[in-house]
Amino acid sequence: MDELSIKIRIADREYPMKVKRSDEERVRTAGKLINEKLKSYREQYGIDDKQDLLAMVAFDCIVDKMAVEESQQSIDKTVFEKVSQLNHLVSQSIL
Template identity: 70%
Template sequence: MRELSIKIKIADREYPMTVKAEEEERVRRAGKLINERLKSYREKFGIDDKQDLLSMVAFDAIVDRFGVEENLQSNDESVLNKIKSIEHLINQTI
């Protein structure tokens, strides 16, 4: 696996990092999304303090992740219930 040295700019600071070539696009998109959210919070709430803005973005990201995890768990349960129903139908026909 090839690794790349890249720089990601977040809140007017550059962060050098080494990433796998196949992860470069995802890392760059993440940096772009962070900056977009920073800008959005700055405009929406009139906050200029970068630490406050970064904290809000981090909090927002964790809340989003919790939502995704809850949806995945719900989907897993739904799939498991469907499999059990199919299994029950198969057992009835045997």
Template identity: 65%
Template sequence: MEELSIKIKIGDREYPMKVNAGDEERIRKAGKAINEKIKAYRNQFGIDDKQDLLAMVAFDCLIDKMRMEEEHFNIDENLATKIKSLSDLIS
């Protein structure tokens, strides 16, 4: 796959990256989402310290990831239970 050299600006700093062409849009969206969360925290809490803002965004993102993993685990568990029930009915 083709590699691109791009720059992503996060919290007023630019980060050069080499990414697969197919991932460029996702990476740019992620950078935009991070900057939007930084701005929201800055406005909501009046915090200007970049390190504090980035830490809050990282924490928020990890909580979202953990929530989604739990939801997927519950969905998988429910599906397994339903498949077992259907299998028992067939047998």
């Protein structure tokens, strides 16, 4: 496996990790986005406690993930229904 040893700084702490070369950019971008959210919450709410800020970022990320999953489920259901309708139409046209 082609792995890299990198360090990601989040909330003024460094986290060493090994990542696949193909995932490096995604991991670095995730670290950058976390730090941007931390900064935004710090400025918006005047909170300096890093644990509170990290908890808020984690909560925000989970809420976003849940929204994406719900949207994906809705899309999947719509696609399934459309494919079923098309299958039904094709079946009728063959008869």
